[in-house]
Amino acid sequence: MSDYIIEMLHITKDFPGIRANDNVTLQLKKGEIHALLGENGAGKSTLMSILFGLYQAEGGEIRKNGQKVHIRNPNDANALGIGMVHQHFKLVHNFTVLENIVLGVETTRHGVLKMDEAREKVMHLSDRYGLSIAPDALISDITVGMQQRVEILKMLYRENDILIFDEPTAVLTPQEIDELMQIMTGLAKEGKSILFITHKLDEIKKVGDRCTVLRKGEYVGTVAVSETSVEEMAEMMVGRKINFTIDKVVAQPGKAGLSVRNLTIAGHHAKKAVSNVSFDVHHGEIVCIAGIDGNGQSELVYALTGLMPLESGKILLHGEDVTADSIRARNEKGLSHIPEDRHQYGLVLDFDLQQNLALKTYFHEPLHKNGFINFGEVRRHAEDLIGSFDIRTAQGPETSARSMSGGNQQKAIIAREIDTHSDVIIAVQPTRGLDVGAMLYIHEQLIKERDAGKAVLLISLELDEVFQLADRILVIYEGQIVAEKDSKDATPQELGLYMAGSKRGEAV
């Protein structure tokens, strides 16, 4: 009998042009919480996808209890007792909690569903592991925290004993994270083995037993968490000593660039998406709106930029009322928008890079002459921006936007939005899904713009990012601004309380 319940030995996986995993070894003991640490792009997800049967490795082998196994698809993984909570939950939104849990493994008699037995089993598991749920609520009506508990129950219902958590804390409030940590510890005590993918060191420190570190697809090492400091792990992850904080001089706020007065936006039901919100963003400061996803941030941004009508209230740019202006008029009056979804809004993926870079300026000379596109100027304009914003491309200005990496797509959008010489910039989750390098670059750009006297409104779901950049923090909860804090006086715990509605929201 082997010491390890699951072993991945010398795993190698190639993608065209890149080796995602190079001789990586991961050994999971029964009943431990094993953290898998690495930056974005380090190969964590690839490794887990191999374990879950989504990819096949070119080299190496997987063993369970010392026996070599072949995992060709997720069904094989399931048969071996491997379950996974994906970063983006795989739930059917118009099904109930109970229906989601039993989906795919329903108990039936003569083709008729027998939900009573399933319910009993689910409620039993829920009690045993402290995973409180409302079995008959629709997924669309419950909190993200509860959705995650549903995902965990799905694994337990299938009697999996190797549980993979893929960045489970990204969508949770600090309080929900604490609770998840307790649940994970409880599961490990009950003999479940847990693989915990993350790049947040404090979480590993809190619950991890051992930690395996990957860097650029390579295996760096496995350490015992209790004997290793956060700094040591960070160094293993990044390969050098890193300075997490960007140097930032004190803000020198000037006049108000963007002002919002009593803004109310209609929501889906009777509830307002945003109700009676007022704030100012001054030149030379970064104001950040913090909050859990889905509390009205998207609607607020759409209304400010003109993509969505508002019910009442006023929007002012440099004191001028732009509430009734079109999107283009607002852009021309100095509003830039780095959108949340770069594929849906930020880029026309079937256009090449130079056309995307001209998307907000093509109607200005010299990019056109008498209505005809001036292709030479469009190209030159693109080359300038590619150079000054360090956009990496395969074919220069003619690279198709679709083929570019996420980081470079985002750089292209930021280049375009800064290039328009707007003095109010709205940036929505500008570093979502990017690696540390691209993230630092984008943060630096935003601070540079602030120091150049621009008014920056940042909407972020990541508290790290909020504290990194913000001069002032507003917290949005259910469409209302519930707190305003100077970033020097705020703590993550305090913000977390506000983000969750002043106190812990009871599971609904």
Place this chain on the structure above:
Amino acid sequence: MKKVRKSLFSATPSVLAIVAGLAAGVIILLISNPARAWEGLLTILRGGWNNDMKGVGQVLYYATPIILTGLSVGFAFKTGMFNIGAAGQLMVGGFVSIYVAVTWTFLPGALHWIVPLVMGMLAGMAWGMLVGIFKAFLNVHEVITSIMLNYIAMYGVNFLVKNSHLYDMLRNQTVNVPAGSMLPKAGLDQIFLIMKGNFRDVSSVNAGIFIAVGVAVVIYILLEKTIFGFELRAVGHNRHASRYAGISEKKAIITSMAIAGALSGIAGATMYLAPASGMHMHVEEVLAAQGFNGIAVALLGLSNPIGIIFTGLFVAHITVGGSYLQSLRYMKEIIDVIIGLIIYFSAFSLLMRDVLRNIRKKQKHAEPEVQGKEEQPV
């Protein structure tokens, strides 16, 4: 040069589709009469040449409206819309041009054909614009409105023809247009004819084919070289990003449908501003086939205006060829089946191209399908 090679390469699926469609056509010919199948295929491929230069002239005459409706459908495609209403726009445009040609006989000289042509275009434009307005302001899908407008156009035109001086009761069709309002021959009647002794058997071809080719070039320039075309294509590829960039989506939808309608309107005018030997509007409960063939032409030409000139000529070529199949005792509908098969295969060959590409990638390495956003090769 690179660009030419690239566009030739992009035509590969269309060529494959044509070959596969013809091969399937041979099978149908074999089933229906095995003895003459080979002869039948040659007849189709010979197209207009079955009847010497007159036949070639007929190919050009039939190609004219379907190139224009092909442009109409292809133009709307580029803006992300499916104009299935080319038939109705064509009938409305055709009717108005006949009406103006027959009624406004006071128009002097060349104006007698130019004004009906322009009026036909404007009528088609209005008909197409209606679809755009419904889509832009009421969010009614263009396929629904344009199908309904097709029938309104057909019954409306039938009603108006039957109750007006345009009606030739004996033949149940519109009267011949006055000689002055026929599109000029532009010397084409000197080329595309058959001499039967002293009798000149002239084809119906006229300057319409030049108009169609000219319009295709204009549409190409409009789409690819102007900022107006840039906006339309941006909306076609990604309307969210276009709106975000400040492009008025509503304006793009309405203008694009108006232009598509205008193109079909011209198609109708070129069909009917022709000699007595040419096409007339029949009072029947049938939608103009040229409208639907336009969809085929646009698909086969991958919505590229220049490509559409060639696919329009090709479809007209095999249609004319197919009409000679009757001399071999084949049903002439067989050619419609073959055209249908070619379209079917053209969709299929695009699929094949993607499949081939994926297989090639897989051979190189495992598929680069990326799970989640994280490990994307940078």
